[in-house]
Amino acid sequence: MSTLAVHDHEVAHHGDDHGHHHKATFLNTYVFSQDHKMIAKQFLITGIIMAVIAMILSILFRIQLAYPDKAFPLMETLLGRFAPGGRLDSNFYLALVTIHGTIMVFFVLTAGLSGTFANLLIPLQLGVRDMASPFMNMLSYWLFLIASIVMLSSFMVQKGPASGGWTIYPPLSALPKAMPGSGMGMTLWLTSMVLFIASQLMGGINYVSTILNMRTKGMDLWKMPLTVWALFLTAVLGVLAFPVLVAGVVLLVFDRSFGTSFYLSDIVLNGSQVQPYEGGSPILFQHLFWFLGHPEVYIVIMPAMGISSEVMSVNSRKPIFGYHAMVYSLIGITVLSFIVWGHHMFVTGMNPFLGGVFMITTLIIAVPSAVKTFNWLATLWRGNIRFSAAMLFAIGMVSFFISGGLTGIFLGNATLDINLHDTYFVVAHFHLVMGSAAIFGMLAGVYHWFPKMYGRLMNEKLGYLHFWLTFIGAYLVFFPMHFMGLDGVPRRYYAFTEFESMKQWLSVNTFVTWAAIISALAQVAFLYNFFHSIFFGEKATQNPWEANTLEWTTPVERIHGNWPGEIPSVYRWPYDYSKPGAEEDFIPQTVPLSQTMSSNLPHDFEDNPAGLEAHAKWVNTQKSNEEVK
Amino acid sequence: MAQLTEDKLDLAPKKFNMWIFIFTSFMFFAALSSGFIVYSGGTGHGINAKMPQAFILSTIIILVSSGTMYMASKAAKGLQFDKQRLYLWLTIGLGVAFFFSQLYSWYVLVSKMGIYFSNPNASQSFIYVFTGMHLLHIIAGLLLLANTLYRSYRNTPQVKNLYNMQMSSIFWHFIDIIWIYLYVFLLLNQY
Ligand code: HEM
Numbered sequence: 001m002s003t004l005a006v007h008d009h010e011v012a013h014h015g016d017d018h019g020h021h022h023k024a025t026f027l028n029t030y031v032f033s034q035d036h037k038m039i040a041k042q043f044l045i046t047g048i049i050m051a052v053i054a055m056i057l058s059i060l061f062r063i064q065l066a067y068p069d070k071a072f073p074l075m076e077t078l079l080g081r082f083a084p085g086g087r088l089d090s091n092f093y094l095a096l097v098t099i100h101g102t103i104m105v106f107f108v109l110t111a112g113l114s115g116t117f118a119n120l121l122i123p124l125q126l127g128v129r130d131m132a133s134p135f136m137n138m139l140s141y142w143l144f145l146i147a148s149i150v151m152l153s154s155f156m157v158q159k160g161p162a163s164g165g166w167t168i169y170p171p172l173s174a175l176p177k178a179m180p181g182s183g184m185g186m187t188l189w190l191t192s193m194v195l196f197i198a199s200q201l202m203g204g205i206n207y208v209s210t211i212l213n214m215r216t217k218g219m220d221l222w223k224m225p226l227t228v229w230a231l232f233l234t235a236v237l238g239v240l241a242f243p244v245l246v247a248g249v250v251l252l253v254f255d256r257s258f259g260t261s262f263y264l265s266d267i268v269l270n271g272s273q274v275q276p277y278e279g280g281s282p283i284l285f286q287h288l289f290w291f292l293g294h295p296e297v298y299i300v301i302m303p304a305m306g307i308s309s310e311v312m313s314v315n316s317r318k319p320i321f322g323y324h325a326m327v328y329s330l331i332g333i334t335v336l337s338f339i340v341w342g343h344h345m346f347v348t349g350m351n352p353f354l355g356g357v358f359m360i361t362t363l364i365i366a367v368p369s370a371v372k373t374f375n376w377l378a379t380l381w382r383g384n385i386r387f388s389a390a391m392l393f394a395i396g397m398v399s400f401f402i403s404g405g406l407t408g409i410f411l412g413n414a415t416l417d418i419n420l421h422d423t424y425f426v427v428a429h430f431h432l433v434m435g436s437a438a439i440f441g442m443l444a445g446v447y448h449w450f451p452k453m454y455g456r457l458m459n460e461k462l463g464y465l466h467f468w469l470t471f472i473g474a475y476l477v478f479f480p481m482h483f484m485g486l487d488g489v490p491r492r493y494y495a496f497t498e499f500e501s502m503k504q505w506l507s508v509n510t511f512v513t514w515a516a517i518i519s520a521l522a523q524v525a526f527l528y529n530f531f532h533s534i535f536f537g538e539k540a541t542q543n544p545w546e547a548n549t550l551e552w553t554t555p556v557e558r559i560h561g562n563w564p565g566e567i568p569s570v571y572r573w574p575y576d577y578s579k580p581g582a583e584e585d586f587i588p589q590t591v592p593l594s595q596t597m598s599s600n601l602p603h604d605f606e607d608n609p610a611g612l613e614a615h616a617k618w619v620n621t622q623k624s625n626e627e628v629k
Numbered sequence: 630m631a632q633l634t635e636d637k638l639d640l641a642p643k644k645f646n647m648w649i650f651i652f653t654s655f656m657f658f659a660a661l662s663s664g665f666i667v668y669s670g671g672t673g674h675g676i677n678a679k680m681p682q683a684f685i686l687s688t689i690i691i692l693v694s695s696g697t698m699y700m701a702s703k704a705a706k707g708l709q710f711d712k713q714r715l716y717l718w719l720t721i722g723l724g725v726a727f728f729f730s731q732l733y734s735w736y737v738l739v740s741k742m743g744i745y746f747s748n749p750n751a752s753q754s755f756i757y758v759f760t761g762m763h764l765l766h767i768i769a770g771l772l773l774l775a776n777t778l779y780r781s782y783r784n785t786p787q788v789k790n791l792y793n794m795q796m797s798s799i800f801w802h803f804i805d806i807i808w809i810y811l812y813v814f815l816l817l818n819q820y
């Protein structure tokens with residue numbers, strides 16, 4: 001029995017055998033929904049809320065960096081004991097940085113991004129009624145929501161949230177007494193992450209299985225849109241990498257609560273209290289963390305890459321340049337991302353030979369990244385570009401990916417990294433290449449597929465405003481950080497005015513903070529546009545962007561099971577835009593080659609000799625007709 | 630026909646889910662054992678003790694349980710439901726026996742050999758982590774088996790019954806193999 005059988009796509013599937021979906025109540029439609037489209041929206045809205053929270057946290061600590069010596073009475077009113085006298089408490093500053101990073105990386109750009117678009121697009125673009133296990137899918141969302149609540153609840157505990165940075169290195173994370181955030185806050189962080197990982201694994205398992213087993217007739221792997229390819233490889237990465245973080249966290253929990261010494265070694269607290277640990281290896285945690293952590297950054301960026309590829313092809317009215325190269329470079333990134341984690345540990349006293357190995361693998365991973373970049377640029381080249389809001393964000397994604405990726409090459413050099421590690425140069429690198437690029441990819445997806453989620457369009461003018469303010473703002477925030485880093489300004493410091501050599505950076509910090517505030521305000525345009533358009537946006541047509549992929553063959557009003565009748569079959573790849581000889585500038589995947597004789601090319605008939613013969617015959621008759629005339 | 634109903638209930642993709650889950654579990658244990666190697670290589674601490682004899686008993690028990698699981702599957706395919714239930718009961722019994730045999734090994738480790746979990750030499754703590762995390766999988770496996778058994782007493786269609794059997798046997802054989810892997814790994818790293 002083959003587990004890879006093409007899924008049964010008959011009409012019968014939909015009707016009576018889905019007994020448990022009969023009565024649509026408020027609870028099972030909006031709350032405990034098992035429909036992939038509703039789960040996608042739940043992920044998106046939760047992700048947006050988490051993003052807003054994390055953004056506000058960042059503004060708080062940016063204010064501290066810009067005005068380290070000023071008191072803001074309003075802060076005390078808002079934050080109470082975390083900002084005594086109107087000045088941010090230094091431990092709370094570290095908590096803010098930590099929770100901002102954790103929420104952005106995991107809750108927004110992992111769950112919010114993959115959760116939304118994998119759930120929405122995998123079934124819709126592959127011609128599937130729902131996920132392999134809709135129940136597990138629902139569970140995945142609920143675990144994510146609980147994880148979010150637990151993470152946020154750490155602001156309620158006496159000593160504040162975890163504060164050792166989003167990478168939670170021991171001993172700060174392993175010794176509950178090490179700093180205020182190492183106590184209850186850290187426990188909540190760990191609890192939340194375990195729930196989060198369970199949620200991601202359930203989701204990921206479902207995505208992989210759905211893609212491999214349930215595609216509609218004709219949808220072979222090489223006819224899948226790049227979005228689905230990207231989401232597939234992202235899910236594979238998650239399934240392989242997250243369990244390793246679980247292993248690291250399990251050992252950490254034992255160190256915290258059961259007196260083991262996996263990571264702890266010879267520690268003296270407060271100058272006198274000698275701790276009973278010896279022989280542990282804090283480096284072990286870094287290995288386990290970054291074995292997940294590096295794939296994790298690609299888990300964040302790959303869906304954004306897939307979305308941008310799709311959006312850019314549709315809006316350039318051109319096939320994506322180098323479809324196969326795009327897929328192979330995604331596969332290359334997936335494989336390579338497991339053997340580069342050491343580049344985060346160059347300065348841990350690692351054997352220089354090992355450092356050299358990691359340096360080489362790291363620089364090799366720049367190759368598939370560059371292939372993708374050139375392909376995007378080539379896709380834009382001489383296209384009939386439609387500058388929709390989604391398109392602008394997709395182009396923005398490419399721009400950030402280039403500017404941030406270039407600095408990766410510097411960091412990937414073990415010798416240069418001695419100077420650059422843990423400085424603002426790293427902060428600039430990953431906020432451009434991961435933070436900004438992935439957020440822009442996600443926003444491109446939201447603008448592009450909003451009509452599929454809500455049956456309405458978002459306002460394009462507000463979209464432009466949102467784009468330009470955010471695009472310029474993000475560059476103004478992150479670009480100056482390169483220079484700070486080159487000057488040796490370290491990350492995660494509370495007040496640079498305390499150090500003679502860094503005082504001069506205060507004016508730059510103030511500038512960055514104001515740029516951040518303006519970019520944050522620009523998000524109001526998005527939030528208003530998003531929530532307003534859900535209810536009052538212009539009604540969308542079935543295929544508003546004139547795109548080829550299957551999701552635009554479903555009716556505008558979203559129904560359970562996606563297609564009212566039989567699921568359409570697929571006959572061609574998803575990128576037949578502006579094909580010479582075709583009547584329109586797009587040919588949906590559901591149009592058989594027999595209906596498009598005038599635009600068929602010989603290579604459309606690979607592995608199809610009968611079709612090729614018919615094509616040759618057709619071409620010949622055309623020719624003889626010409627001669628007669 | 631069975632094939633068709635199976636497709637309608639999306640059972641094949643669900644079985645595939647189980648295989649992927651097994652991959653995640655595998656990565657988890659691979660991470661733990663790699664962690665051991667990094668730790669003991671980096672710090673020079675080894676286990677420095679012989680594994681308790683009781684682990685051999687555990688190994689025999691779990692190997693036999695894989696055999697009875699196989700017999701149960703075979704009986705289910707041949708529509709011999711009484712036999713299927715009997716072998717399922719046996720598998721569950723052996724699983725429980727494995728559980729207690731492992732607990733007994735812990736007792737031996739602590740009281741006879743003085744190897745504690747809370748220990749400055751984390752190589753020795755790793756023994757407990759490996760076996761403990763594996764026992765969690767055993768509990769999950771037992772729950773899965775119990776569910777299959779319970780449903781086989783109910784009026785369950787044969788497709789579903791076979792599906793339940795396959796899900797639990799994939800998992801049960803997997804945790805059997807994982808135990809052998811862990812045991813061999815521990816044996817190789819005794820000194
Ligand atoms: C062109 C390929 C890339 C190279 C060669 C590269 C290299 C590096 C190196 C060497 C570091 C460590 C710097 C240090 O801590 O001293 C680093 C940090 C980082 N990179 Fe990249 N990178 C690349 C692309 C990416 C991409 C595509 C992403 C995410 C989508 C990313 C996300 C990150 C993050 C999040 C960190 C910082 C983690 C932290 O310490 O908090 N990088 N990168």
Ligand SMILES: [Cu+2]
Pocket residue numbers: 293294297340341343344
């Ligand atoms: Cu990395």
